[in-house]
Amino acid sequence: MPRSTSSSSSKGGPVTLAMVARRAGVSPQTVSNALNSPDLLRPETLERVRHAIDVMGYRPSRAAQTLRTRSSKLIGYGVQPTPAGSATPVMDRFLHALSQAADEAGYRILLFACPPGGPTLDGYEELLGQHEVDGFVLSGTARQDPRQAWLAQRGVPFVGFGRMWSGRQIGDWVDVDGASGTDAAVEHLVALGHRRIAFLGWPRGSGVGDDRAEGWQRAMRRHGLPTRGRRAQSVDDIDSARSAIKPMLDAGVTAVVAASDMLALGCYHALRERESAPGRDVSVIGFDDSPTAAILSPTLSTIAQPMEAVGWECVRLLLARMADASAPPERVLLEPFLVVRDSTPAVHPGPSGPTTSTAAR
Amino acid sequence: MPRSTSSSSSKGGPVTLAMVARRAGVSPQTVSNALNSPDLLRPETLERVRHAIDVMGYRPSRAAQTLRTRSSKLIGYGVQPTPAGSATPVMDRFLHALSQAADEAGYRILLFACPPGGPTLDGYEELLGQHEVDGFVLSGTARQDPRQAWLAQRGVPFVGFGRMWSGRQIGDWVDVDGASGTDAAVEHLVALGHRRIAFLGWPRGSGVGDDRAEGWQRAMRRHGLPTRGRRAQSVDDIDSARSAIKPMLDAGVTAVVAASDMLALGCYHALRERESAPGRDVSVIGFDDSPTAAILSPTLSTIAQPMEAVGWECVRLLLARMADASAPPERVLLEPFLVVRDSTPAVHPGPSGPTTSTAAR
DNA sequence: TCTCAGCGTTAGATCGTTCCAATGACACTA
DNA sequence: TAGTGTCATTGGAACGATCTAACGCTGAGA
Incomplete structure (x- = not known):
């Protein structure tokens, strides 16, 4: 492996196509062809040119290529x-x-x-x-x-x-696909035995937020679960989220799917305020897998974007x-994917108890 | 202001220096000079050239400039x-x-x-x-x-x-300047009345970590406060941090300066474990102002990097x-700067009470 | 009177590459 | 043998800018 990249510093300027051509005993154009359309060369010539390129540590100048081809890459x-x-x-x-x-x-x-x-x-x-x-x-x-x-x-x-x-x-x-993410979140919760699942989203009208809400809704319907009165909305701010989710908690939901980790954290606060524990009493799933999600306590299950x-x-x-x-x-x-952490424990000991035949543990 | 930038799409290729020169009735080089060394041109010529450049929406081609000047910018x-x-x-x-x-x-x-x-x-x-x-x-x-x-x-x-x-x-x-950051953190805590201030850092040997430790140490010394037995160390992980800071809490420190927000969060956990409250019972200052810091509860005072x-x-x-x-x-x-949040409340009602003349409010 | 530096501008070469048309060599068919 | 086509290679001209050297002229200094 010659690869003498030092050649660029050995003498004046850098190695050019013409220098390689001279060394390989061909015309500049042939060297260009060796790089851009190797099939045009006879195998032995190609080998010779390639060897020269390698020995001299030649690299084409992007500027010249750009000027000529009108493509800057x-x-x-x-x-x-x-x-x-x-x-x-x-x-x-x-x-x-x-x-x-x-x-x-x-x-x-x-x-x-x-x-x-x-x-x-x-x-x-x-x-x-x-x-x-x-x-x-x-x-x-x-x-x-x-x-x-x-x-x-x-x-x-x-x-x-x-x-x-x-x-x-x-x-x-x-x-x-945000809808697919919240859909998966609901699936996960249903599998854990939850039936009263709320959605905490952003005010209607934001495309992303509506999309995420839609996934929750369709999954709920698929399982024959009610969505009326289970949807709260708040701007992306902890305190707003905290007060927005309260009515749902009052209504006895056992799990919340949030449109963002920030909103999910609002749920944490609302739960603590009423001396419930996220995860233990009410499961929570966030969205985005922000760095924070992994270090909350309990760690937050969340939908991660690939x-x-x-x-x-x-x-x-x-x-x-x-x-x-x-x-x-x-x-x-x-497709986003669900990252399961401690805010959605496998055994759901909430008031309603597991209703599906999920094998406990 | 003509600025017809659409000229580049009006006809074949883009506007070149030569085209501008023709229009202005000068040579290409003069146009080049108008851009690169305007002081070489006679004011009236300069104006004429500039006008042509503006009208035609000319922009020099980076590729050509790079090729010629050997500087890609x-x-x-x-x-x-x-x-x-x-x-x-x-x-x-x-x-x-x-x-x-x-x-x-x-x-x-x-x-x-x-x-x-x-x-x-x-x-x-x-x-x-x-x-x-x-x-x-x-x-x-x-x-x-x-x-x-x-x-x-x-x-x-x-x-x-x-x-x-x-x-x-x-x-x-x-x-x-990490040392300056932790120094400022100590200053802040001392002003709030703290005297038993611990440092929770990374294992010795990491340059950044040692630097941050040093600032704490020098500020403590400056105020005549003891540093022996007040320094804990842990890898950047919540659980390790939690157990590492325990002895300090046992020893009755009223404030902790941490080398990272992650370590600070470890303190939060350690405090909760012993049914103390971060901020209320023990003040905590982190480092880095990670997004998480602002949404913890209490929100975490931390050193932000500019x-x-x-x-x-x-x-x-x-x-x-x-x-x-x-x-x-x-x-x-x-210089980093301290972002004061709720984990370092103005009134420090810890066991030792305020010792300096900080106005209580 | 002669030389010379400075003025604003210009012609021509150059940077390193790729495109185009043309080259010569060769084998194939007629 | 001449004609045709294919193949590998080549020379020359761009691409669009900047660099160098010099243009013809003026006014100052010797």
């Missing part, structure tokens, strides 16, 4: 600062998956700062104007997000993490879109 | 996935500040995936080989981090977020290094 991603204490707590996983998936396809992720307020188009325009990126990954796509339409209009490939909940769907996106998979899928869809701009839009809905 | 940053439940909870703030600061200087941040284990050099080598980046920002610099030496050896500009705790200092870095400032400083130092490779290394130590 860069994907733009706008980082927004976390608004407050919540949201995207696992962004690093997403970003890691994103760059890893990009890397494997020969792309890289280029960051740029999105202003804290709503996402503006300035940053996107600038990156495009300078032909710096081939496409974008959007995240935190809100309702009525102007970016999708703006990008679509000028034919820029993009993929969103998150559906558009209102208006016409534009472009490709990857999202997590952030790595989201990252991979974003890159996959984006590459497909860049390969074929006219392909029909692709939308991927990923 | 890109800064590399390796994203590591969060190891487990801990660390880098506020990475998005850091990244946002980083890209914003870079943007303002005409640079951008390029991500690449660092393997989960130790940081390898492969990624850095590849980015350098292709001349994709002008410098690096390193984070999570561990003791004996090989990257610093490797980069320094080949003259690549870099700046680390985090000191090197062992071995010779290499290159520029930005770090947060992540935005760290980001800015990283970029500042890196740019300085790129401008002058032979300048003496610069090291920046930023």
